[in-house]
Structure formats: C-alpha cells, structure tokens
Amino acid sequence: MTSRSSRSRASLCAATAITLLALITAPEAGAAPASGAAQSTPSVPDRSGKDVDVRDTARTSPRVLGARSRLAASRANSVAKARAELGNQALLDFDELTGTPRVLARTDGFLTGPSGKPPRDIVLDYLREREGLVGLSADDTAKLNLRKDYVDVEGTHHLSFTQDVGGIPVFGNGLKAHVTKDGRLIQLDGSPVRGLPASLGAATLAAPGPDAKQVGFLTADGIRPAWYTLAKPSVGKMFQEVTDAATGALLYRKNLVNHANDADGAKGLAWEASPGPQKQVNLTQRGWLPADAKTLDGNVAHVAADVNGDLQFQPQEEVGPNTDGTFRYRFTDFNAVVGPPCSVSRPCSWDPKTPGSWAKNREQNAVQALAYVGSFHDHLASFPIGFTRAAGNFEKVDGDAVQVHTLLGAQEPGYYDNAFMGTPPDGQAPTMGMFLFHDPRDPGDPFLAANSADDATIIHHEYTHGLSNRLVVDAQGNSTLNTLQSGAMGEAWSDWYAFDYLAGRNAVKDTPAPGELLGGDYVSNGKPLARTQPLDCPVGAGAPQCPGTPGAGPGGYTYGDLGRIIGAPEVHADGEIWASTLWDVRSALGVQLTRALVTRAMELSPASPSFLDMRNAILQADTVINGGRAHAKLWKAFAARGMGYFAASITGADTAPAEDFSTPPPAGTPTGTVTGKVTNRDDGTPIAGVAIRFGGHDSGFGGSLSAVTDATGAYTIPSVLPGTYPKVYASGGAADPEIRAVSVRSGTTKVDWALRLNWASSGAGAGVTAFNGEDFTQYGCGPGDLTKSSVLGGGGWSTDKTVRPDGTIETRFVTIKLGKAVNVSAIEIDPSNTCGDDPPAAAKDVTVETSVDGTNWVKAGSGDFKPADLNKLTALQLAPGSATGVLFVRLTVSSNQLAFYPDKACSPQPTTAGCLYLDVRNLAVRGAPA
C-alpha cells in the first residue's frame, strides 16, 4: 500500500529530485506543477518494484477478525487491569494478526520498577507474570531466542528475541523489549507469534537461488514454509523477498533502496559543507583510510567513481593518490566555460556540452565524498546519537562499509539528477549512488552542472537513510519503514540529521530568521527543487522564503497538510512536515537533548510507524533518559504542528490524517464511556464482528480505545477522555467501512452505526472463481483484490489493457462467487483507478451479469462512466429477472477513461497508465440472503 502511493507520487519530477531517476515520470493531473522538469521522458509507474507484505491484508480476513474477537474477549480483564495500572498515556497496541504487542508501554512511565536482575530475566519474568495480557504462553516464552542485547549510549538495553519453528527462523515477527539501565521494563513490541507449531510444512519448491534461506512466514492461515532471498543491488533496486515454499506465492517484498533524491596519514582536500576554499583533511587520523592507502577503500567507506554505472568498482574506477603520494586534488570550476548560473558560491564542476569533462574533478569529488561520509560517520557514532557498531552502523571491520559510487554512470546516457542509498540489514554493505546533475539532453533542466557528492546536504541525507533503516527494525533487524508516513519520516530524518549536523558546526547558517535551510541547496542553485521550502519555516510564517504550496497554504506545514503539499501523497514532500516539527523540537529543547530523543525514539518505535507513533516514542524516550522533564515542551511543539492529543491517523499508511492542536487533558479529568449498536442499514438487523476504533488512540485489538461488536451488534468502550475524536471508524466482516468524528462527554455517549453489507466482499465469504487478463495480485491489485476493501480505501482490480490491431480493446472479466445466494437490491460500482495508476486507467464501459449456478448467465446492467463518476459507488439499473437467488456475479470491462484525456499520448511512449491498464476499484452487491 505504501509503495502504491509512493510509486504514483514518484512522478513529481523536480519536487522529488533526490529520488531515483528511473522512477521519475511526468507530473500527474492534479499535482502541483514542477518548477522545471528535470526529466524529459515521461512514463507510467513501474509495477515490478512494488513492496508487498501479505500480513497487511491478512489482518482483515474473516478468520483473523474472528480470532481477534475471541482473544479480545478472553483478554478483556487483563487489559482493563493494565489500563487502570498504566494510566491514560498507556500504549496497549496489539497486532491484529498475532494478538501480541505491536507496542505495550506507557509514554509517561514504565511497565515495571527498578531491578538488579539481568535485562533478559526482567523481560522473561514479565512475560510469565503477564501471560494473559501479552498473550505468549509459557511454552512460547521458553522458545524465544535472544538474538541481540544492544546497549545504547544512554545505557538502555534493546533486546531482540527471534522465534523459530524446528530450527527454521520466523521472518519479520519476534519480540523486542527495552530495559532501562536501572532495570525497568520500558516497552514490549515486535508482534511475536503465539502458539508456534512444532514443525513447518514441507518446502516442496526448490530454493529460488543459491543464497536462498529457509524461513517461516506468518499468514492468515498460520505459519508457512518459505524462501528468503536478498537480491544483489541494481540501480535503485535491492529486494528482500520471501516466497511461499509450497505455492511460490510472493509473501513479502521490500526494496531496500531509498531514493533521493596534520599528523601522519593520507591527506586530502575537501570542503566542510559547501563550496569554498578547500581545506586539508586527514583521511587516516580518524580511521577512515589505512595509513598506506592506495585507493579510497577504508573502514567507513569504499569510494570510487563508478562511471560505467554497473554498480561494481573496476580497477580503473578506483581513485588513487596523486604524484606526491597524497589525496590532495584541487577542484576545477567550469564557471567560465558554462557561464551563468554557475557562480563562485555555487561553482559548476563540469560542462554538460563537453562529454567527459566531469573527469577533471573525478578524484576531487571522490575525496570530497569520503570526507563527508567519514566526518558524518564519526558524528553519528558519538554521544548523544550513538550510531555505533553495536547499534548497527557501517564499518568495514563488520563487513558493511558504505560503498559510495560517485559519478554514477557519468559516461553513460541517462544517469543524471539523482542520488540513492540501499540499506540491507546489519553486516551487509549498503550502496550509495551519487549522480551528476544537469542532463545535457534537457535544455530545461533547472539543476546546476554539479556533482551530488559535493553537496553535503545530499550525501548526509542519503547516509541517514542508513541510520533510520538500521534503527527502526523488527526483531530480526529488518527495516520496518514500510508505510507512507514511515517513509516520509525516513526522508525527514535524513534532512533533519543533515541540517542538525551542518548547522551545529556552523557549516550552514541558521539564525532565528525563517527559511534558511533548504535541502539540495548547491545542486538546486538555491531554488526549492528538491524540497518545496526550507525546513526552518515556522507555522504561519509570512516570510517570502516560506511560501508553502497551493495544496498546503503558506508558511510551515502541519500534520493536516500530509498528502496535500504537492497535491498528492509523496514521501519527500510529506516528510517536510516531520522535519520541520523536529526542527521546532530542537529549538525548544536544545541540540543535545533533541539528538538523543530523536535517535532513542527510533529504537523504541513500533513497526511501520505513523507520525503519532513516533511522537509517542519521543515522549517515551524522554521518560527513559530525561525523567519526562521535557514532556510539556514536547507536547507543545507537536500540538503546534497538528499532532496534538486528539490528532488521528488510522495507521502509518493513512494519507489523510486529522490534525489537532490540543495538549493532553489534565490528569484526573473524568472519562466517559462510548457505547452503541451496529446494524445493517438495509434491514436494521445487528451486525456482529465489526471493530470500532478511535484512530490515533486505538490498539486495534480491544486493548485501548477499540471494541468488537457482539452477536447483538453492541459494543462498549470505557475510559475515554472527553473531546472530539476526528477519525473513529467501523470496519470488518461484510460491512463497508465508515469513518466519522465523534464527540465524547463524561458519562455515557451513545454512538450507533448503520452500515451497508456487501455480499461481493471477502468479509462476506465471496471469492473469485474465474478471470482473464494479467494478474497483478503480487502488487495488491489482482482480481481477488476487487473483493477487498479497507478503511484506508485500498483494494481494487487492475489488469492489462490490450489493444488489437484494429484499435478495439480486448475485454477483461472477473467472476465472483458471493458468500451466499442473495436477492439483490442493488449492484454498485466505483470505476476508479487503483494500483498507483492515474485516472485515465479507470474503467469507462462495464457490464455486469448474474447467475444462480455459475453456468447460466443473465445480463443485469451496464455502466458508461464519466470522470465525474470516479471515487464513488454508482448503482446500475438492474434488468428484470437478474436479481433473484444470485450466487455469481461477472464484471466485464471493455474500455477506460483515456478518451477523456486528449492530452495524454500512448506513442511513441505511454504517458499514462491509461495506455496500459484497465482498473475498477470496487464492486458492491446489496440485498438480503435468498
């Protein structure tokens, strides 16, 4: 889901300049116009790289919802007791799939008191004493394997316990636990699996490669035997994949690449942060290079000019010492040759009109990159950040020095205006790719003719992706920055740590004035190309340097701007909200404490965090290392950016969270109870098994502000602080999900829900029995996804659009068997685009047939949808005789909305997904069981 949204957004050229070249496409309709397109070759989104995790969809399967409801009931007493004990700032967030803690903690205290016992014993004792709350049996606890006890620079222990089945490791799930230096349990997380079987099913398929490892993977049907592979990197792609070892189905895929966008020893020349006089730096004194280095291959990095772009270092691409034995290479500017806009303060490093002219600064640029990477490595490793070897940093002694590819692909066409970092788990070397800027084929390219590895803000940004992907991890050490909001924070941390470092040593200028810190300033020639505005833009600023965007309005951004800054959700733009918030925190708390809290919070983060999860983790980090003394200032800073107490986000994948500017209600505020009934809007009958949750305050399991309806459709949520909660939602089973704002008083607030049932949904037991066309199940938009809907609006079917030589389009169909035979009252269709496609891919002409037996079909209705019909359900006119005792429905699509977009071309290259795909987002069948 994340990647679907990020993929479609990767298309906003200049706004996402620090991203991967191959993903940059033409701006979409409705997106903010780029201030100068850096790429001239529009194309449609590439589906091959989509991230996949079947655990996300498993969470809404009826089997899992049923198990959740039973477990929530059995756990109710333990949870009520824990809530009473832990208070209103308790985080009781149970993973819906495992029933175990995604996060169990409190932001204003600890789970246990001080203890002199070893941290491992403190954790295991708690698990045994709180079996009813945590959900792991004594047997489950006995089988946990302590993989790592990492002690951070503040003395806090971070323990990771993995799980296995008969010696085969479980992928992705496990227990993480955090213990203070005086032996207080801070938090449990990681979603460990309950009740593991004694053995896995047989792996009937051969390993997909020589390096494949056998793992177990949790699905809605329990733990499956699976194969894990980590692919070798290619430009912008480094896949971790898990496939089912019995069926071959893809269970998990993550692209580990983040795009961008005087003593003895080897001496080099480098700038401190931005062009100016080059200073002598010692490349060996702090261990970056060995004393007798003949190449730039040392403990912190291996830098070479990968000019052929193959992501390998050939001998001729290495950079060796000068004739005098040092690495002192002077920078040669091309200002006179190129002319404006090259300048003394932002000099050009090559002439785009002279092929190969970049070679003049080949050595200087590589030495510069090593100096930036080495000094940043040392900064991050030192107190209070403490990104050390134990924390999982990048060093050759541990087999994972950063492989820095400068001038990536400079002698090949097409490698311009980009930078990226691919970060595999600890112990495996990350790949940093640094491109030349300014594409000579594109006269409108607004970027300066410069090297990205000469721009400190870019190289530190890319390096920080390594930090965040190594600290926000599951129990096995795999990064969990998997959703839109997690990805946006990934970009934000990268900008924040870069500017925190550079401003902290006065290498860039930051005064109390707004609008001074702009990412990619050098290569962007001081213009907002890589970012929409500087990160030190306060909320409501009227400064001309802080213009905001048409989507978000002027001044600094707030949480409610997420998804709107460039007109659509996109990690770099939406990350500007989080980066600015952390900059405010830095101003309010001071540099050292903020560095500590921001870093320690990553170590305490639950998987796939939302901004609100990370706000909570920062508050908690303050409790752990600072006695909670900064809570009031932190709440003030977050509330000012719209992340106040009543702010709401459904998950980290929510592209439209609700902002709120309140600090928490005072301690002792009387709470209320929310109670009500969920009924079928069509006939008034109760609906059981529907989850009611308070977005931003829900556990998703029955622990915090959430409940599941009983057989009478009733639910009750106690202990709710009065106030208006903007995103309370009902979802589950066969009902269409619904979100609404709820105002809670002290006493009892009654909230009833009348939901519509959809008999063509997987929650009602419906499934696909036949289809034609290309199957995009791997990308979350196969025929089966037509039966799935999510409260976040996911789901939908996309397939190939194939045009015959005579210009007609081959029809595509899906046949769905309903959960039971139904007397149909309405058939509704939302023809919208899905799967990251743009609106021209949405369906236009469709027909629907019904059948009582799957053999004999009757035409029930047809639709001819216009652009105004997108993003909503429209009922078809039903033909007589088509609606009684229906058990099968067949949807056929014969055209898409491309006809309404005359400016979109399909040749010589497709400029829209409408050239390639036919999409339908939702099909609903209403009525009563026959």
Ligand SMILES: [Ca+2]
């Ligand atoms: Ca090479």
Ligand SMILES: [Ca+2]
């Ligand atoms: Ca390491």
Ligand SMILES: [Ca+2]
């Ligand atoms: Ca400033």
